[in-house]
Structures are given as structure tokens and as C-alpha cells.
Amino acid sequence: MGLAENMVKKITIIVLGIVIWFLPHPPEISIDAWHLFAVFITTIFGVILGAFSILVASVLGMVIAVLTGTIDPKTAFSGFSNDIVLLIVVAFLIAKAVVRSGLGKRIALLMIKRFGKTTLGLGYSLIATDMIIAPAFPSNTARSGLLFPIIYSISIVNGSNPEKGTEKKLGSFLMFTSMFGIGLSSAMWLTAMAANPAGAEIAESYGVHIGFGTWILASSIPTIIAAIIAPWVLYKIYPPQIKDTPNAPLHAQKELEKMGRMSRDEIITAIIFVLLVVFWALSDTLNINKTIIAFLGLGLLLATNVFKVKEIKKEGEALTTMIWFAILYIMSSQLNELHFMDYVGNLMAVQIEFLPKQVAFVLLVFVYIVLHYLFVSQTAHMMALLGVFLGAAITLGINPTPLALMLLFATNYFSVITPQGSSCNILYISSGYITPKEVYKYGGILTFLSFIIYMIFGLPWISIVL
Amino acid sequence: MGLAENMVKKITIIVLGIVIWFLPHPPEISIDAWHLFAVFITTIFGVILGAFSILVASVLGMVIAVLTGTIDPKTAFSGFSNDIVLLIVVAFLIAKAVVRSGLGKRIALLMIKRFGKTTLGLGYSLIATDMIIAPAFPSNTARSGLLFPIIYSISIVNGSNPEKGTEKKLGSFLMFTSMFGIGLSSAMWLTAMAANPAGAEIAESYGVHIGFGTWILASSIPTIIAAIIAPWVLYKIYPPQIKDTPNAPLHAQKELEKMGRMSRDEIITAIIFVLLVVFWALSDTLNINKTIIAFLGLGLLLATNVFKVKEIKKEGEALTTMIWFAILYIMSSQLNELHFMDYVGNLMAVQIEFLPKQVAFVLLVFVYIVLHYLFVSQTAHMMALLGVFLGAAITLGINPTPLALMLLFATNYFSVITPQGSSCNILYISSGYITPKEVYKYGGILTFLSFIIYMIFGLPWISIVL
Numbered sequence: 027m028g029l030a031e032n033m034v035k036k037i038t039i040i041v042l043g044i045v046i047w048f049l050p051h052p053p054e055i056s057i058d059a060w061h062l063f064a065v066f067i068t069t070i071f072g073v074i075l076g077a078f079s080i081l082v083a084s085v086l087g088m089v090i091a092v093l094t095g096t097i098d099p100k101t102a103f104s105g106f107s108n109d110i111v112l113l114i115v116v117a118f119l120i121a122k123a124v125v126r127s128g129l130g131k132r133i134a135l136l137m138i139k140r141f142g143k144t145t146l147g148l149g150y151s152l153i154a155t156d157m158i159i160a161p162a163f164p165s166n167t168a169r170s171g172l173l174f175p176i177i178y179s180i181s182i183v184n185g186s187n188p189e190k191g192t193e194k195k196l197g198s199f200l201m202f203t204s205m206f207g208i209g210l211s212s213a214m215w216l217t218a219m220a221a222n223p224a225g226a227e228i229a230e231s232y233g234v235h236i237g238f239g240t241w242i243l244a245s246s247i248p249t250i251i252a253a254i255i256a257p258w259v260l261y262k263i264y265p266p267q268i269k270d271t272p273n274a275p276l277h278a279q280k281e282l283e284k285m286g287r288m289s290r291d292e293i294i295t296a297i298i299f300v301l302l303v304v305f306w307a308l309s310d311t312l313n314i315n316k317t318i319i320a321f322l323g324l325g326l327l328l329a330t331n332v333f334k335v336k337e338i339k340k341e342g343e344a345l346t347t348m349i350w351f352a353i354l355y356i357m358s359s360q361l362n363e364l365h366f367m368d369y370v371g372n373l374m375a376v377q378i379e380f381l382p383k384q385v386a387f388v389l390l391v392f393v394y395i396v397l398h399y400l401f402v403s404q405t406a407h408m409m410a411l412l413g414v415f416l417g418a419a420i421t422l423g424i425n426p427t428p429l430a431l432m433l434l435f436a437t438n439y440f441s442v443i444t445p446q447g448s449s450c451n452i453l454y455i456s457s458g459y460i461t462p463k464e465v466y467k468y469g470g471i472l473t474f475l476s477f478i479i480y481m482i483f484g485l486p487w488i489s490i491v492l
Numbered sequence: 493m494g495l496a497e498n499m500v501k502k503i504t505i506i507v508l509g510i511v512i513w514f515l516p517h518p519p520e521i522s523i524d525a526w527h528l529f530a531v532f533i534t535t536i537f538g539v540i541l542g543a544f545s546i547l548v549a550s551v552l553g554m555v556i557a558v559l560t561g562t563i564d565p566k567t568a569f570s571g572f573s574n575d576i577v578l579l580i581v582v583a584f585l586i587a588k589a590v591v592r593s594g595l596g597k598r599i600a601l602l603m604i605k606r607f608g609k610t611t612l613g614l615g616y617s618l619i620a621t622d623m624i625i626a627p628a629f630p631s632n633t634a635r636s637g638l639l640f641p642i643i644y645s646i647s648i649v650n651g652s653n654p655e656k657g658t659e660k661k662l663g664s665f666l667m668f669t670s671m672f673g674i675g676l677s678s679a680m681w682l683t684a685m686a687a688n689p690a691g692a693e694i695a696e697s698y699g700v701h702i703g704f705g706t707w708i709l710a711s712s713i714p715t716i717i718a719a720i721i722a723p724w725v726l727y728k729i730y731p732p733q734i735k736d737t738p739n740a741p742l743h744a745q746k747e748l749e750k751m752g753r754m755s756r757d758e759i760i761t762a763i764i765f766v767l768l769v770v771f772w773a774l775s776d777t778l779n780i781n782k783t784i785i786a787f788l789g790l791g792l793l794l795a796t797n798v799f800k801v802k803e804i805k806k807e808g809e810a811l812t813t814m815i816w817f818a819i820l821y822i823m824s825s826q827l828n829e830l831h832f833m834d835y836v837g838n839l840m841a842v843q844i845e846f847l848p849k850q851v852a853f854v855l856l857v858f859v860y861i862v863l864h865y866l867f868v869s870q871t872a873h874m875m876a877l878l879g880v881f882l883g884a885a886i887t888l889g890i891n892p893t894p895l896a897l898m899l900l901f902a903t904n905y906f907s908v909i910t911p912q913g914s915s916c917n918i919l920y921i922s923s924g925y926i927t928p929k930e931v932y933k934y935g936g937i938l939t940f941l942s943f944i945i946y947m948i949f950g951l952p953w954i955s956i957v958l
Binding site: 102 | 545547551552559566568573575578780781783784787790806809812814
């Protein structure tokens with residue numbers, strides 16, 4: 027990209043921001059809410075247009091928001107102590123330890139031995155694994171912490187490493203597949219994501235009852251279809267350079283033999299990893315904070331010298347990720363706190379009043395998805411908008427049950443619409459295999475593809491089974 | 493160190509922690525306060541004994557405190573969004589940018605050209621620079637952000653680099669000298685540290701009036717003596733490998749000629765750096781948060797491509813520093829919140845009731861200093877204990893004016909008693925030139941040396957001039 031072109035982009039973004047800032051704001055929301063919206067949307071456009079990296083855009087966005095008094099410094103910094111943000115940072119470090127111990131390589135080789143004939147096959151096997159463990163694993167972020175080190179190891183074993191510029195060989199595709207897969211596995215089960223039961227409760231207050239059985243019955247067909255079609259589409263539009271690896275299983279077998287028995291470091295890592303998985307899965311039942319479990323894992327890996335302090339000192343990537351994610355997280359939360367999201371939701375609900383019911387239905391789901399561009403948390407999005415949209419639908423005489431299900435499924439699969447759209451994306455992106463800009467593009471495509479699949483296959487299916 | 497020896501140390505520390513945990517706690521404080529004290533003191537002993545690195549000890553300490561319900565996760569994580577913690581992280585990154593741009597090298601060469609004949613001379617010149625700018629610079633942490641990149645560059649230029657194992661050549665000594673120097677420059681002026689005016693106000697409520705003039709009059713002689721003696725003592729006990737460099741000034745002159753005119757990156761960095769210094773110095777007057785100023789500097793360095801995102805990705809050191817400092821900061825704050833510090837202060841005050849006044853005076857100052865082992869913030873220490881100690885002294889009939897001054901000066905120079913004793917230490921330590929364990933040793937020596945100097949030279953001087 028030429029210097030001049032980049033300068034034009036930067037100036038465009040800055041002018042855009044200033045224009046939005048000074049536009050007359052709707053009387054229903056405060057001037058601070060409007061200004062924060064101006065900063066936030068400019069930050070996001072800056073990344074989409076490629077004028078700034080996500081780190082630079084976020085830092086400058088926060089500085090402007092604070093210096094103009096739109097948000098106070100304490101609030102602006104509060105994202106850094108958010109436990110989801112810290113969970114991601116620590117999970118990232120744990121993933122590195124899993125790889126360094128050799129355990130990651132071993133699990134990767136075992137998976138390649140079993141599923142490694144084609145890259146697409148590996149992608150499907152990752153989604154399948156995720157789907158199977160998901161109902162017992164109510165934190166999608168923790169699940170990303172579990173899957174990520176395995177995919178990272180598969181990539182490294184196959185010679186696909188962003189540090190060497192070979193990320194596109196195979197890693198980028200697998201990372202993106204699994205990142206999107208987490209959205210699908212979360213849509214599949216009521217208990218696969220923390221926000222799902224909360225969403226079911228909101229629906230209950232609108233007279234829609236969704237239990238574990240209803241959910242899986244309704245989600246099964248469209249989710250399985252999406253899980254089959256979407257990776258294949260991604261494979262076409264975001265192809266791995268290595269596609270067929272007929273000899274990979276045999277090679278993996280040989281490598282496994284070469285590795286021999288598990289080393290001390292591998293055994294310790296395996297024990298700690300199993301401990302983490304068990305505690306994460308039980309964390310809601312036992313009421314233990316997920317982030318402190320991650321810190322426990324990190325502490326044990328360090329105390330046993332499996333992961334060395336000097337190795338962490340190389341992991342600046344975790345820091346940059348923490349900075350931009352903490353900032354975007356707080357900007358979006360504040361926008362929500364200032365009732366900006368409610369306002370937009372209500373506005374949409376009013377606009378569709380005069381449309382035919384079917385069109386209104388489709389539009390409600392579509393707009394609900396598009397609004398995720400403004401959110402950095404799936405849960406916050408659902409809490410802010412699900413009720414507003416269901417209420418509007420009931421006023422219009424739309425049957426709330428299929429709509430509630432469609433919105434709840436969307437809450438999960440729209441995770442990849444932006445890099446910050448879900449905390450599960452962050453590990454994958456911070457790995458260097460996927461750029462934020464790619465997420466805007468391919469994540470957007472996958473989200474709208476899923477929207478179509480759930481509408482075409484999900485709606486008739488729901489009307490049959492429920 | 494042998495594996496067995498390290499294992500013995502680890503077990504000793506764990507047993508110690510368990511014993512303190514189960515000791516009967518004084519009825520005046522809550523069981524949570526006692527348990528937190530047990531965790532905190534064990535963490536610190538773990539580092540002093542060398543059983544764990546400061547990162548591992550802190551992470552495990554936090555995990556235990558949270559899992560036992562001693563502190564809740566939200567509180568435990570809150571240090572990560574503390575603005576002093578973030579200021580250090582960002583200042584660390586800015587320092588790296590100053591070095592990478594070449595500006596650091598240029599300033600370093602200019603200083604070497606002028607003062608570089610001996611390493612001790614360089615050390616004195618750093619303290620002198622600090623002393624001169626201090627009265628206009630009310631944040632000692634921001635001042636460390638200003639001095640650190642210069643010292644870092646001087647060390648690198650002289651071939652002293654922790655990444656190459658050559659930190660002891662010259663860098664370690666200069667870093668330690670300047671780190672301690674900040675304590676002295678802060679003790680020198682009422683306006684050189686944010687806590688000083690607050691301390692003067694507390695003293696006022698005990699009938700002691702300390703203005704800008706009184707302060708500098710009282711502090712001048714003992715502080716100047718300490719600034720002369722302490723670096724020399726450090727030079728003897730923690731010597732740089734390179735001592736005399738008679739040709740360094742000439743060499744620096746030649747290097748400067750080789751560098752030629754300032755590059756684009758240097759000019760931009762210089763402008764941003766001056767901007768930072770001006771804003772930091774004026775931040776209290778203009779009521780701008782110091783951390784957001786630092787973020788502004790970082791954002792501009794990144795946006796102008798002087799500092800590249802891929803360079804930040806190598807700076808994992810900033811992340812490890814952030815983790816341990818955020819944790820220790822919060823543990824100490826919580827101990828204070830839970831009135832543990834008050835309790836200890838009061839206990840001491842009662843114990844000395846029957847001692848002769850002179851002995852009581854010395855003991856009060858000494859105990860005030862020793863208690864800094866428990867604090868991670870000079871301001872918090874002063875806020876918690878200054879009033880308690882002054883009150884006790886007045887009850888005993890001790891003249892509160894010299895005591896107030898001695899305690900206020902100590903609040904500044906005891907900064908190096910532990911690695912976490914002041915936020916100004918953190919940049920120096922995270923650079924890799926100084927280990928936390930060295931701070932416990934040499935920082936302790938410098939603190940008690942200063943105690944003696946201020947007592948022997950400061951007290952008579954104060955009785956003459958005030």
C-alpha cells in the first residue's frame with residue numbers, strides 16, 4: 027500500500043469521525059452517548075478501511091474519548107481488569123506452554139494421524155470435537171482456550187507459522203474454521219454458552235418456553251447444515267495452501283514413534299490441562315471464577331518450570347491483544363450503559379411497524395445481526411436487544427417462539443462478524459494467523475451465510491418439530 | 493542453585509505460609525485481613541528467599557487469596573486497570589520507542605560526552621538532572637518514564653544489555669542509582685511527588701505547618717549528603733564492571749558526528765517526548781489523567797510508524813511486569829482497606845509509650861520505614877500511617893515538626909526497600925538490568941543508609957534552621 031494512499035485513508039477516517047461527532051444527535055440519547063458512538067464507529071471503520079491497525083485505532087479512540095471528557099479515565103481503563111479480558115491473556119500464555127512442553131505436538135499428531143488426510147477434514151474434525159464437548163462446557167471463551175493450543179500445534183507441526191510468514195499454508199484456515207465453529211457449537215446447545223440460559227429466561231418473560239430439549243431439537247438441523255456448508259465455503263474463499271496431505275497420517279504416526287514416551291514436562295502439562303478443563307467445565311456449579319482457574323494453571327506451569335518466566339517475556343502479542351480488546355470492550359459496554367443500543371433497537375422496531383409480518387420477521391433478525399458490529403460482547407448484545415426485539419415482534423403479532431430461537435442462535439453464530447465480536451475470537455486472532463481485517467471480510471460472509479442457512483432450513487424445521 | 497536446595501526453599505515457604513495462616517489472629521482485625529497478610533508476607537518471603545520468581549510468587553499468591561475466598565476475583569483483578577499500573581506499562585513501551593527511534597542514543601551520547609569519563613560521574617549526573625526537574629514534575633512515576641529511556645540508551649551505547657548478559661557492565665549500576673535517585677529528588681521538594689503535599693496537609697492537622705520553603709530548607713542538607721554518599725556506597729557494593737572510561741567523551745563526540753542530523757523518526761519522537769513531558773508536568777494543573785497522556789504518546793508513536801505494532805509484540809516483559817505489579821498492588825491495598833496497617837501502626841505506637849523520648853523518636857521513624865515492606869504504594873503508606881505515628885508522638889510529648897519531616901522524607905527515600913515499594917522502581921526492574929532479589933538487598937541497604945544520614949545530618953540541621 028502506498029504512503030499516499032494510506033494518508034488519504036487516515037484523513038478520510040479522521041474527517042468522517044469529526045463529521046459524525048458534530049452531527050445533530052437524536053434527542054432520546056445524551057450528547058456523551060452520541061460522541062462515544064462517533065469515536066467507536068470511527069475506530070471500527072479505521073480498522074475496516076485499513077487506515078490504522080486495530081491496536082492503534084483502539085488506543086487513539088480511547089485517548090480521544092477520554093481527552094474530550096466523553097468517558098472518564100477510570101471507566102476507560104476498567105476493561106484491563108475485566109475477567110474475560112484477563113482470561114484471554116492467561117489462556118494465550120497457557121497455550122504457548124502447551125506447545126512448548128511438547129504436549130501440543132503430541133495431541134496434534136494424534137489428530138493428524140486420525141483425520142489428517144485433507145485440511146478440510148481436519149477442519150471438520152475440529153468442529154466435531156467442539157460440538158461434542160460443548161454441552162458440558164458453558165464458557166465458549168474457555169473452550170477456545172482448550173481448542174486453540176491444539177490447532178496451533180497442528181499448524182506448527184505442518185510447517186505453518188506466522189513468525190515465518192507461512193501462516194496461510196494451513197493454520198489460517200484451521201484457525202478461522204474453529205473460531206467460527208465455536209459460534210456454531212454454542213448455537214447447538216442451551217448449555218454451551220453462558221448467555222444462552224439467560225436468553226431463554228428473557229424469552230420466558232415474553233411467554234416463550236425454551237428448555238434444553240426444545241433448544242437442541244430446534245438448533246440441530248440448521249446448525250449441522252451450517253457446520254457442513256460453512257467450512258466448505260470458507261475453504262473456497264479463504265483456501266489453505268496445503269489442501270491434500272495423503273501421507274500426513276503415516277508421517278504423523280512415524281513422528282509419534284520418534285517422540286517416544288511422554289516427557290516430564292508433557293506429563294505435568296497434561297495433568298494441569300486436564301485440571302483446567304475439569305475446573306472450567308464445573309466452574310458454574312462450584313462457583314469458581316474462570317479466570318482465577320486460568321491463573322492457577324499458569325502459576326502451576328511456571329512453578330513447575332514447564333513454562334519459564336523468560337519465555338513469557340517474549341509474549342508481547344498477549345499484551346497488544348489485551349490493550350485493544352480491553353479498550354473496545356469498554357467502549358461498547360459504555361455505549362450500552364448510555365442506552366445507545368436500546369435507542370437503536372427501539373428505532374428499528376418502530377420502523378418496521380408497517381411491513382408485512384414475514385418481511386418484518388426477516389428484517390428483525392437481520393438488523394439484530396447487523397447491530398453486532400457495535401458490540402464487543404455477545405451477552406451484552408443479547409441482554410440489551412433480545413427483549414426489545416421480542417417485544418416489538420409481539421406488538422406486530424409475530425409468533426415470538428421461532429423469532430426468539432432465531433435471535434438466540436444468531437447471538438452465537440454472529441460472533442465472527444468482527445474481530446472483537448466475541449471473546450472467543452481473540453485467541454485465534456492474537457496468534458497472528460488471522461488479521462483483524464480478514465475477520466471483517468470472511469467473518470461477515472460466514473455470518474450472513476449462517477443467517478441464510480438458519481432462515482431457509484431452520485424456520486421450516488422449527489415449524490415442523492415444535 | 494541445586495534442584496534439591498530450591499525444593500527445600502519452596503517447601504519452607506509453603507510451610508511458613510500455612511503456619512502464619514493458622515496462627516491465632518489479633519481480635520482487632522478480621523480473619524480475612526489476617527489471611528491476606530499470611531498470603532502477602534509469604535509471597536514476599538518467597539521472592540526474598542529466591543524460592544519463586546516475583547511473577548510466580550504473585551500469581552500463586554493471588555490464586556490462593558481468591559480460591560480461599562480471602563479476596564473476591566473482582567477486587568483481585570482490579571489492579572490491572574489501576575492507572576499507575578497502566579502508566580508503567582505504557583511508559584515502558586514508549587521508552588522502547590525512544591531507543592528504537594535513535595533519539596535515545598543521541599541523548600545518551602550527549603550525556604556521555606559531557607559526564608562520561610567515569611561511570612560514577614554518569615550516575616551523579618543522572619541524579620542531578622532528576623533533582624533539577626523534580627520540583628516542576630509532581631509525578632515521580634512519570635519522571636521515571638522520562639529518565640529511564642535515557643539511562644537505557646546510555647547502557648546500550650556502552651554495550652551493556654541484559655539480552656546479551658552484559659547488564660552488569662554499567663547498566664545495572666546506573667539503573668539502580670537513578671531508581672534510588674528518584675526517591676531522593678522526591679524527598680528534596682514538596683512538589684516533586686504527589687503524596688508530599690497530601691502529607692503536609694496531614695501534618696497541618698497535627699499543628700505542623702510545612703510549606704514549599706520550609707520543606708526545601710529542611711530537606712536540602714540531608715538530601716544532598718545522601719545524594720553524594722549513597723551512589724558512592726552503591727558503587728562499592730554493587731559495582732559496575734566498567735568504571736573508568738576516559739575516552740568515552742571523545743568516542744561519543746565521534747559517534748554523534750557519525751549519526752549526523754536528526755532523522756524523521758528522531759524528530760517525531762522528540763516532539764512527542766517533549767509533548768509528554770509538558771503534559772505530565774502540567775497534568776495536575778490541567779486536570780488531565782497522566783496515563784491517558786502516556787497512551788496519547790504511544791498512540792502517536794504508533795500512528796506515525798515510529799514504533800511499529802510488530803515491535804510491541806516482542807515486549808512481553810511489560811506484560812509480566814504488569815501482572816506481578818498489579819497483583820502486589822492490590823494485595824497491599826486490600827490489606828490497608830481491611831485496617832491491617834492501622835492496627836500494626838497503633839500497636840507500635842502503644843509499645844513505645846514507656847521509652848525515653850529520643851529512643852521513641854528514632855524507633856517511630858525506623859518502624860515507619862520497616863512497615864514499607866508491606867506497602868506497594870508510598871502514598872497509601874503515608875495516608876495509612878503518618879497520622880497514626882504523629883498522633884502517638886504528640887501523646888508522648890515528642891515535638892511533631894521534626895518527626896513529621898523525618899517521616900515525610902522517609903516516605904520518599906524508602907521507595908527502594910522492595911521492588912514493589914514504589915511504582916517508579918518498576919520500569920527499572922522490568923528492563924532486566926536489576927533483579928527483584930537485588931532490590932531487596934541493595935535497596936534495603938540504601939534505605940537504611942539514608943535513614944542514618946537523615947537522622948545524623950537532618951535532625952541537627954532542622955533544629956538549627958527551623
